[in-house]
Amino acid sequence: DSGVTQTPKHLITATGQRVTLRCSPRSGDLSVYWYQQSLDQGLQFLIQYYNGEERAKGNILERFSAQQFPDLHSELNLSSLELGDSALYFCASSSFNRDQETQYFGPGTRLLVL
């Protein structure tokens, strides 16, 4: 158990809909990262938040948005869903050890868009 929690575990929805994925980081971790893993793809970085502020943006579509709340949990909002958005969505929180950052991943949310 990494200490990072994600809900829901599975989500099935239809094209055009909007969903919200939730992530709670490990206790004490200020950073939250979101990743998308499609079939046969590596982990694609979407966005990072640090202590409530957006810190870095990766290959995140305009239809997707995220935020980090004062209690440090984060939500990833996916709207106008398309079939190609079906994927595993992971969040990770990070900590530093001797100035090196290590990410700890949640179990993921499996999204299926029909």
Added chain:
Amino acid sequence: DQQVKQNSPSLSVQEGRISILNCDYTNSMFDYFLWYKKYPAEGPTFLISISSIKDKNEDGRFTVFLNKSAKHLSLHIVPSQPGDSAVYFCAASSNTGNQFYFGTGTSLTVIP
């Protein structure tokens, strides 16, 4: 543009033998490299890391080697055990950026 590449999608090894998983990167600014292990239906778990100031880091049965001139790193598992069967991702980051870049993963099967 895939900055971190794992060119072998799968690898099968006999139990007790050595497993060698390879990873190549293109960005010379990367200075920190990690390996993650992923079981089905679970998130990736951190396995081992190496900083660019080193060329080798060892943790039990796992050793990571870094060849900066070749922009190549490898993970050695000795001896391999059936429980090591999983997908292994390598990842890289630089201290000038906030992103971690992941490879596409290598699925390791250790045959009893």
